[in-house]
Amino acid sequence: MKTRKAEIICTGSELLSGQINLYVPLFHERLSGLGFEITREQSCGDSLASIKDCLAGALARTRLVITCGGLGPTFDDLTRQAAARLLGRRLVYSETCAQILRHNYGLSELPPNFRDQCLIVEGAKQLENANGTACGQVLTEKGRMLVLLPGPRREWEPMFSSFLDDEIMEFFGNAVPVTQVKLRTAGLKEPEAEKLVKPAMARFPSLRYTILAGPGTVDFIIAGDDTRGLVTRAAAACRKLLGRSVYCRGGLTLAGAVGEKLKRAGRTVAGAESCTGGLVSQLITENAGSSDYFNGCAVTYSNEAKSALLGVKRSTLEKHGAVSGECAAEMAAGARKAFGSDYAYSVTGVAGPGGGTAAKPVGLVWLGLAGPGLKKVYSRKFRGERANVRTFAANFILDELRKVIK
């Protein structure tokens, strides 16, 4: 498959000193629809030399380069200057920009800071900004296109549908858009997942594959040209190879997939959590409409609460301790009863960093499931720090719950 390549350059010192860059996924969405793959993103500070260097590299590597930011009227807005210097062009006053600004802001004469906004790189085509003063600029040279966009999303995003999609399609011609399928799995380790899908990857070598490991989950992304159904067939083959580990194709989280399954089965669930402290419950209720199938959860940190709310027997706690299969089983059964649900899960363990012993080390977690004719306990030793142990435990029990729902 021939994908066309594009690069993104984001300017602004804030992106290198504390602010998260939220825009790359948005550019990806825009550009993949036009048949472009983003092959590199660069963030650089508000320095003329730095912006110029980023531009030079990107234009040497790819035919489409889009910059975002640095078109404002203040001292640290330097993108147009950098582009002009790199291309050896002048900055010129654009009467078209001036007209647009006068019209949009209802001014008969432009104040100085607005006049600065009318400076464009010689030969650039302007893209009207419906929500700000900085025009976008489209520059072409030697079969390449450089697009300068303002920084704020509300300013640059509308430029795509109004003008830029057409400009790009006209310059580069129609392309095949990239289709992307995401298979989400739980319960597999990354190398196991890779081993399983290898035969499918070998059968469809022209596609792109990405594998993403999370705590107890692995996402597998297949991307390419689907005009002859290649992506669809590769995804079906991978899905078959991954089997029951696939909890969804697309955007649902693991807890979301559990919710969908409960809804389809007309079942409800409740929980009892100790070391996860409400994490599983929180993941389930992130999903809108979860009140249809989620009754609630008892987060019982103390032994007293385990007995009072869930009916865990004092003798169980004394004999086996709170971190035990016996306690996990009684917690799940107790939650099922207390909340009157079809299913219930339980988690009790040592999340760490303190509280571990030789017999019950940090990372040891007992988990339980209760349901119609169902009573299961699991013990696992999860690695890593507190947050890791908790997330692994949450994903583990969500995945087991997913598999037993009928």
Place this chain on the structure above:
Amino acid sequence: MKTRKAEIICTGSELLSGQINLYVPLFHERLSGLGFEITREQSCGDSLASIKDCLAGALARTRLVITCGGLGPTFDDLTRQAAARLLGRRLVYSETCAQILRHNYGLSELPPNFRDQCLIVEGAKQLENANGTACGQVLTEKGRMLVLLPGPRREWEPMFSSFLDDEIMEFFGNAVPVTQVKLRTAGLKEPEAEKLVKPAMARFPSLRYTILAGPGTVDFIIAGDDTRGLVTRAAAACRKLLGRSVYCRGGLTLAGAVGEKLKRAGRTVAGAESCTGGLVSQLITENAGSSDYFNGCAVTYSNEAKSALLGVKRSTLEKHGAVSGECAAEMAAGARKAFGSDYAYSVTGVAGPGGGTAAKPVGLVWLGLAGPGLKKVYSRKFRGERANVRTFAANFILDELRKVIK
């Protein structure tokens, strides 16, 4: 003040196809403490040529380059190969890595995928990974340092305090480190916070100020050279101006600050959550040692559960509904009783997107506090989508709880 320059390279096709890069701000925090400013960040896909090209450019421009990602055992993990090729070095099997892996995973012999993880660039110093299989690698050449880190935060972050801070300081020598003070506030809107601190900013104009707004929280960062105590004095001035809104100076989360206050007061807390689904409980229990002050939480999604577990009166639910001040008050009182805690909080509301009515629109949340001689309810209308409403509500009640603990 002389700052030293560093560049970051993040590898992984996911960063160019839909996933937000959350790590640049974290690297900024780490490196600014060591006196480094990040001058460029590059994200590139899992391509050997591309990673190598990013590395070559970064090493030509700066003396410290850190890569993140691409050290796993699968086909698309190519960072060590790229580094080896660029530097003209071989990949060699590291017995030290093998020993670490055997020890950490309790294995007498390593399976093949673990063995691949022992390949390091010739001459690299290994950084032990406490939460995964990929060692970090520190390479030096011609006065430059290249650091290869694994992708997941839980794997690379601990490497800094355990090894990397020292490695960097030893190689580059002591610099005037940038001192950074973070004042974390809750209950203020961003423009309010900014207005409050303006006088202090004017008094200390040579320092750098950053303001970061979250849902219901605002962080205020003051950075600069503190050799003459400027940062300390500016921070004290800002703190005074921000008053009781400051919940901590430094790294604690809002829930962590609540926990510290409970611990100091020798008090315990429990919760009752409806629309937040266990989020508050989860935030509290993220903190190690929270079992000292947290008894538990009843996540009661259904009305039945509110009555059964928390003793909310049927008549209250019938007359006022679950989203009401009366219900919030009974939930808090019920949680305090059920868990035998000193304090209890409650949250009940319409998180959306469904379930809103004219009288009880999406975003309406009732919250309660109960304690010794304390009985409070609040109603708030939070804006935005489900996740936003839930997080705003959680931060609101945590902040109110913080203020009443005695």
